[in-house]
Amino acid sequence: MTSRAANDWSEARIEALRRRYPGKFAGEEVIFGHVHPGDRIFVGTACGEPQYLMQALMRYVEAHPKAFLDAEVIHVWTLGVAPYADERFKDNFRLNSFFIGNSTRQAVGRGAADYTPIFLSQVPHLLRSGREPVDVAMIQVSPPDDHGYVSLGISVDIVKAAVEAASLVVAQVNPRMPRVHGDTFLHVEEIDYLVFHEEPLLEFEARAPDDVVQRIGRHVARLVEDGDTIQVGYGSIPNAVLTALKDKKHLGVHSELLTDGIVELIRCGAIDNSRKTLDRGKTVASFCMGKPSTYEFLHDNPSIEFRTVDYTNDPRIISAQERMTAINSALEVDLTGQTTAESVGHTFWSGIGGHADFMRGAVLSRGGKTIVALPSTAENGTISRIAPFLKEGAGATLIRGDVQYVITEYGIAYLHGKNIRERAMSLIAIAHPKFRPELVEAARQHRLIYRDQAFIPGKHGEYPEHLETRRTTRTGLSVLLRPVKISDEPLLKDFFYSLSQRSMQRRFMSERWDMPHERLQDFVVIDYTKEMVILAVVGDVDHEQVVGMGQYAINEASHTAELAFAVLDEFQNKGIGWELINFLTYLAKREGLLGFTAEVLVENRPMLHLLEKMGFDMERRNDGGVWELRMSFGDRS
Template sequence: MASRTLSQFLGKLRHVRKNDLLYNQQRSFYLYSPEPFHPIPGKEPKWMSAEEAVSTVTSGHKIFIHGCAATPVDLVNALAKHGKDSKIKDVEVIHIHTEGPATYTKPEYEGIFRSNSLFIGGNCREAVNSGRADFTPIFLSEIPHLFRRKIINLDVAIIQVSPPDKHGFCSLGPSVDCTRAAIQNAKHIIAQVNPKMPRTFGDGILHMSHCDAMVESEADLPELPNHKPSAVEEKIGSLIADNLVADGATLQMGIGSIPDAVLAKLKDHRDLGVHSEMFSDGVVDLVECGAITNAKKTVQTGKIVGGFVLGTRRLYDFLDDNPFVVMCDISFVNYSPVIAQNPKVTAINSCIEVDLTGQVVSDSIGTRMYSGVGGQVDFIRGAAIGHDGLGKPILAMPSETARGESKIVPFLKEGGGVVTTRAHVHYIVTEYGIAHLFGKNLRQRAYELIRIAHPDHRQALEEAAFERLRCMPSP
């Protein structure tokens, strides 16, 4: 019976195009299961050069690229060269934030590759805003659904892993996020094997037999240098740390100088926990001074939970073989009902612009796309619905732009994308104070927001609020 079933299966494969035949032959060992963890008996990846590994990519393919600190830069550069040399076309490159030059987005690669950012990094911003690349708005928690529900079907996943251990297991290191779902979906997996990748615990373990090609490459991981916060950021950090973060709180921090400024002010807190889509070096300082213990957490008690990290080598060394940290699938980390189980969830994120009713723009400056939806709403909602009723969803920003324009505005810029709605917003913080908007009507919201605006803009905002609301802002 088994041999007849196999014969029927192989017969069907004769009608599949050549490249698909190659992929299916290589991965037919476990077509009944997309799980990348278990060893596949009798299968080993082929070790080869980066150029040979990416040569399997051809016209019309959909490619996933591992992101953030795990971006496989050598393979990405080889892919760009292969695209130009082999004259392939219409290859879609799908990714979240990546590091490195993103060569495939440059003007000379138009028609060969088209990037599709699920979150826009600085290396893709110009291409997106010039029309050479795409952006897909999506909650970070839901990106894995694109792959698991077969909304996007990947031909190739290009990833970076730690070297196999004695049992053949590798780690996705500092970036598990949506990558685990991508490798479950992809027909062909190419792995850049880097001894400088930290080996992390959690969902990012895969067995080498699930990879089709492996490429040795010892290279430093991309780093995000530590920047000294400005006086404004220091003030915002102090306001949040002193007034909104309680002992025993479970922290989520977005990326940027303001969340880092908050962390720097928390060294006298106790029994803090971390359940965050991402984190950076500031968490290491709080672990070393004893402020972070994770002792009060409900989900993964005693452990830091994250989806990806980006920081310096010090952070990557902290992650390496450290059971105190678990890196998990982002559909778990950012799932609001999971977040809500932890105590005193305190979600600290940055934003670009807020109007007088509390609508928050976080992904664009007018029509110019800047970043993405990310996990802001996932955690804003998770904190708001916390089981203990003590969650604090916080959005923070300087009161002015570098040009001296108010970030609190009567009306959002034309084309600005509302990421966090006026119904989701709770706390807005600038260097001038904290506005608590939850449960307040539009008149009261305008009053609270004008109160934390830069003094140079308060009169104009009050006049604009009267024009918009037909009444004076008041508490």
């Protein structure tokens, strides 16, 4: 609720509320006297946690330590101090959480609290069916309107199901809680006791995007298209990458979590929900974690609807949203494509949450995408998040078939439909460079890749992402010019075998048409400081096609480079060769080279003509049907 609306709640209004609902108000001693030993107590989620109510409960327990014992506290996620997990109250409470946060991780780790792994979409049914009984629900709501309805505000998720299942419902009425549209409303008659207490809502502020996150965000932005419906998961990485989507148009939101980043995209117009298949025109979420300005934005905003998680997280609902793009993070990804977002080895770290619900729903969505975005390292760069295999004891939150894209600051690995060898090479290519040698060696040992897979460690083999550029040829064809990657072997194999025999002969000046793995490695695994291979690529990340390839190898003695290139037959005469040579010339000059050398068959008039058009100072010598060319850059700009 806006701060001005909160200030409108004078003592007189509160007293009027007491007179209107006299049976709903009682002293804390009376209210907590209804809690019995062994009861299961549900506590509202995350930023919607009723802080004052929980503090009052702790005071009651301290004053009456034997009033109730062995109570079970049930919740999704606590951002507060979680006093019920304190060692002092071990005889009174035991926590059972569907998700693990910072305030409860240690308690779970030492066995003093429990974690229940479950898809969050299934929790409401678990509560309503009585399989997980709820005796007491302690929640936070907005003040009632003239019709007696309160709003669950920023936390609907499983809260509404808990209220419906509970025998006793105690609500902290907080004027700071916004009234949010959607499935958020309860009538006062559904609540047993109201405890009026105004206090700031808990806040969650994601860390400011650093260089790593910004690079990840730029890669994510390449995959998110105008008109997509997006979901963003927990954590600072997914929320921070939203800043890279500000130039998108007509995005929609169907998400479990609404964050500051989503609200910023609504404010700037990138999100308008105008192309959604379901709930068109509405931003749909289940709970919110953010700052006060975000909560104020939600208040009485008809474009925002909060629904229970058995709707927002239902894979069937998610899959019905066309072009559903799920963006989530992970703790670790292995070279086969398995990911864990819930544990670090044997240590439970977070939980399943809605991660798997959304990723599996998006896989089934027409035009949908699943994106796992994570930094390449953890623990200040000492651990690679891309590993040969998940650590022993880790839970596979997503199996190999769930993951389509993995993104680190070093690029995008597209895994869908790829075999294990291709997956491993793609993931090694986006791992942190200092960990790539050991990943290659481990992959060799476990037969994930070729036993003779070549690799160049260190800076010499580090992919120069900054050289990627998009060009439009004279015929209007848009091509991506980029250096070759170690994961490009399948693309280059298709390229070479798609060339006609004449084009192959012109490129290699031999009658050999085969291109086995051993030979392909010479083009794919290169020392970028001594040679360069530039590919002309068309198509999206998930369906790249190499239509042209240019390369040079540096002769350090003469400060020149030997030049060669080839273009697919059906893409010749479209300006691709011109763009390749222009770009290679630019790169060669940056390296301080003086010119190119090349060998061209006399009958290869197209290549000779193209080189002549470049305006090089050219010397040529005919040696048995082959032109030997020396081309000096001179003063050519």
